[in-house]
Each structure stands twice: as C-alpha cells, then as structure tokens.
Amino acid sequence: MLDSKKAYNHFVLLVKERPPGDFALTLIDSLLHVLKETQETTRQGLLHEMKDNTNYLTENLINVEGLTRKSSLALHTLGRFFHHYITSKLSGLSDTSLEVIRSKLVARVEDLREFVMSSRGKVLSSALEFIKDGITIFVHGNSPLVEFLLVEAAVKHNKKFSVIVSEARPDCEGYALTKSLLAVGIAARLVVDAAVAYALEEADIVLVGAETVVETGGIINGIGTYTCALCAKMLKKPFYVVCESFKFARMYPLTQKDLPEIVKDRKTLPLFRSRETDDVTNLPVLSPLCDYTPPDLVTLLFTDMGIFTPSAVSDELIQISNA
C-alpha cells in the first residue's frame, strides 16, 4: 500500500519538535524516515514511493504550520535535488537484493545529510576572508545563514566590523537580526527600506542570503533585494550572496513576471504592520513575496562548494544534472 503522505506527516511532526529555523535537515530526515521504513520489495516500487513522497511533501510545504512561504521555495528545490540524487544513485547500483540497495541508499542519504549539516561551516570559510576588519556591511533582510556568518566572524574569529541592517518590510525581519547582532557585541544599526541608497554610501559591501539561486546565476530572495542590488551596482559596492549549494535550481527567469507562483503574491499574509494603516486593507495592492535579482548585479556567491561567479552556477548545475 503506497502511502505518499508518510514523509509529509513525519515532517510536520519534526517541525513541531525542533526549534524554528532552517528546515533543510528536517526535510532530509523525513525522507530518510520513509526510506528506512519502506515496505517495498522492488527497485521500481522503492523509487516510486520515494518520488511520490517527495512530490507530496514539496507540494504541501505551504500548508505546514511554522514554515514561511519563502522557505518552502528553497525546500522545494532541495526536494528536487534529493529526488535526482536518489534516482541517479539507484540507477548506478547493480545489486539485486533490495536490502542491500536500501542500506546503500540510506548510507548515501546520510552522507547527503552530513553534507547539508556541514554546509554552513563551509560557507563561512568561503566568505570569511571578505569580512575584513573595519568594514561596514549592509545586510538586507534576515537570512539565518547571514546571521550565522556575522555572529561567527565576530565571536569566533574576532573580526571587528559594523553592520547596517535594512528593515525589510513588510515582514520586518531586520529587527530580529539587529537584536541578535547587538547581543554578541556587533555594532549594528537599523535603517528604513527607503534609506537603502543613503546607507549604501557608508557601506563597503552588501551581503544577502538567497532562497534560490537560478541557472543564470541570479537569485530569488525576499522583496527588496533587487532594489539593494540595483543601488549597489550604481554606487559601485560589491554585492555578495551567501547560500548553500542545494539551493541551486534549474529555473530560468527572465523578468520579475517569471517568478514561481508561490512567491509572486503574499496572498493572505498581512501587508502592513502599523496600526494606523488598519483601514487601508481594502486597497488593491501589488504584493510580491520575493523578487529576482539578475546575475549582472551579483558580484560573487559564497557557497559550501566554494566561491562562485554567477556564470559558474550554470556550469555546476549542468554537472550536477549530468552526474
């Protein structure tokens, strides 16, 4: 009996148990759970079960409580990557016993899990030399990876730098980031979104995370990132992106209209946070969740596989899909 909801149910459970944050490991754990407990007796059956579970999980991520619509995009990409990983490993195995196949697959997935878990540390080592003493870093939004990077650099590596954080309305993620940076002694200042160009004059580099890195080498990230990138380009400030390599997706947007449906519209999420604007909720709005930053605005990408220029992303993607 094929249960395609197994991974999804397990995922919901784990999300409740674990502290909020990045859900990449949780996704892999849920799929690993399915793999370990599979009752299938044929290769095709196993493949089918994994495929159904992965698809159901990635398509219903938006229904999971505690998960933002934005993170579901990154996880969708990870799900695809996982599926591709499994399929190519499975086709490479010539064993006949399903037990052996299953245990080899489990071992490979656990390798993948290790890889994902260690990706943060690797991104840190890629990016560290670009965080020099005395610089001012401009950050947009609150990517957990950017937070990790800055905190580690200041605490473990004793780097002395100051940070300007933009509010990132309407979710106002910037507040949380500023607080956590101040807590470890980094000189952080909050700035309104409208003052991005103003603040960039003082900044030396711009640092953002990414929900997805697309085939062109551009990124899809929280709304406002494109604006920062355009200002950075005009003011000749380097624009750096930090992300893990499992966020590379074979998408190819040309314009803002080509973004995936899931991030084009905030739908029912509140647009305004201020109490004064409560009576304007009936106005027609254009409320995208994410925007697309083209590759000519991105200077470098710091990933767990090394430092990439935007054009190298496609090379990597072609290699992954042909591997």
Next chain:
Amino acid sequence: INAEYMGTIKMSNLISHLEKFEVNFQNKDAPKGMHPDIICLGHKLRNNQITGTNARCFAILITLRKIIEEYRGSPETINKNISVLLDEVRAYLRTARKLGSGVESYLDNLKLSIFNSNRDIGLGLTKKLSDDIGDFIDQKIRKADDLIIKNGLELINDDDVILTFGRSYVVERLLRECKKKFHLIIVDNPPYYEGRQMALRLARQIPITYTCISGVAYFMRKVQKVFLGASSMLSNGALISRVGTAMISCIAHMYRKPVLVFCETYKFSEKTQLDSLSENELADPQALLEPGDKTTAINLRYDLTPRNYINMVITETGLIPPTSIPVMLRELTRIQGTN
C-alpha cells in the same frame, strides 16, 4: 592626398584581411570529374538561393551523402578515395561560399571516422558514412529543432510583443506553431530583406509589424522579448548572426528587454572572437549599390553580439546562459567520447 582618398585607405584597412568577393565565379573551372550536383550546389550557395545556416548545412550534407552513395570506385582503395573526394568537394564549395563552422567541424569528424575505419571495410564504408550523415541530420538538426521549439513554446505568453530580426528557420517555425495570442515585430535589413519572407509566411496567422533597423529604438519600448537565430555561437558566449543582430541586441539590452537566442548545439564552436571584423564574410558589394555606382561598398554578412547582451540560449539540451557554451561543448564531447 585628400579626405576621400584617406577614407578609402581606412576602409580597405578594415577589411583587407577578409577574402574578397570574387565577382567572376561562373568562369572558374570546377575540377575535372566534379559531380554536377556539387557544381549546382556551389552556384546556389553563391547566388543566395540557399540562405540560412540550417538550410545550407542541410543542402551540403544531403548532396554529400548522395555522392558518397553513388561512389563506384574500387573497394580496396575506398578509404583513400572517399577521403580525397571529400577534400575536393569541400575545397570547391569553399570557393563558392564559406561553409560555416558547424558543417566544417562535422566534416572533420567524418574524415576522422574514415581514417579510423577498418582497412577491409570495402563498400561498407559508403553505407557507414551515409548512415552517419543521416543520423547527424536527424539528431542534430531535425530532432534538435523539435526540442528547441518545445522549449521555446513555454517562453511565449499571451499578449506578448515579440521582436525578431531577419529570418531564422527555427524562430519562424516556433512562431508558427505557437497557439498563443501575441504580436510580432519583424525587423529587416538591406540588401537581402530576408525578413520579408518571414512576414509573408506568418502574416496569415499572426499580427505583424514590419520595420527596418532604423525604427527599432522606437519599437523596443513596447517589446517583451527579442527572439534571434544564430549562425554560430562561440566559446566566449558571443553570437555570430546576420549583420544587424548586434545592434538589435545592444538596443534591447539598453531597454532591459530579454534577448533569447535559438541555436542547435552543432553550431557551437570552440573558437573565440572579440569583434565583428576579425573574421567575417564579404558578399557582393554591388547588392548595396545602384547599377553603375562606383562607390566602395562593404557588404558584410555576419556580425558578433557580445555575451553580456544575450540573456538566454535555447538549445535542444535545455535553456542555458551564454557563458555555459564551453561547458556544453565539454559535456557533448564527453558524451560522444563514451559512445
């Protein structure tokens, strides 16, 4: 020494390294024993009766296959004879018109496969080569075009305004097969006005605006996407296409409109080139002038569009950025090597 004289020297310095257009081709004797089909093909290529990289590649390979199949020499020396025949045909066709990098690299491979063939293969060689050519046409041209069109159909949305330049076979087929409602702007260029053919063929089903290059800046604001064909694509991501393409891409880039190039992988070349003039083809300068006009005219066939003006390349293997062309070449050679 006056300004006019200096002007002529300057102009000729620009193109003096390019092969001059030979006016009297008809009087050149074809080598003895050259197959009449090849001579006919040479004239057609010369007189622009067959234009477009795909059409020329197809015509050359079909004719070549025919003469290989008609080989009636001795089976013992067949390897050498066919190799020599290939060389003669290529040399003759080159005097008519340059073949194009895709065809040249395929014919080099063909020669290599003759060299690597069994000594005792005998008349089986003709079958082997004929099959090889047939496979190439089928896989790299026909099926590749089908896949490119399949990929390309997803890129057209309802109410789009699409701009295209000149006449590309793949782009024309794509636009014809698309069932969505869109508006087409066809940009054309003297002296050959290839866009007119495209306009005539598509006017029945698609609303078309036809203009020349001088009008492009006016229309570019309203355009959603620019669709271009290719003669070849180079390893540094540059596009070699009909002269005028570079200008269109430049204007599109200025207005931040996406430029999409539709190109089969056989057109990818290992070469790199930085500007339009270092390697080009000169066509008949008289085509640009009124009869009896003695002005010096330069009729270039191709130009080079740099990589940063191109947003996406659509090939049969998928959608890739122009920077990934050497990657694709590497992967294709790797796959070919394992076969």
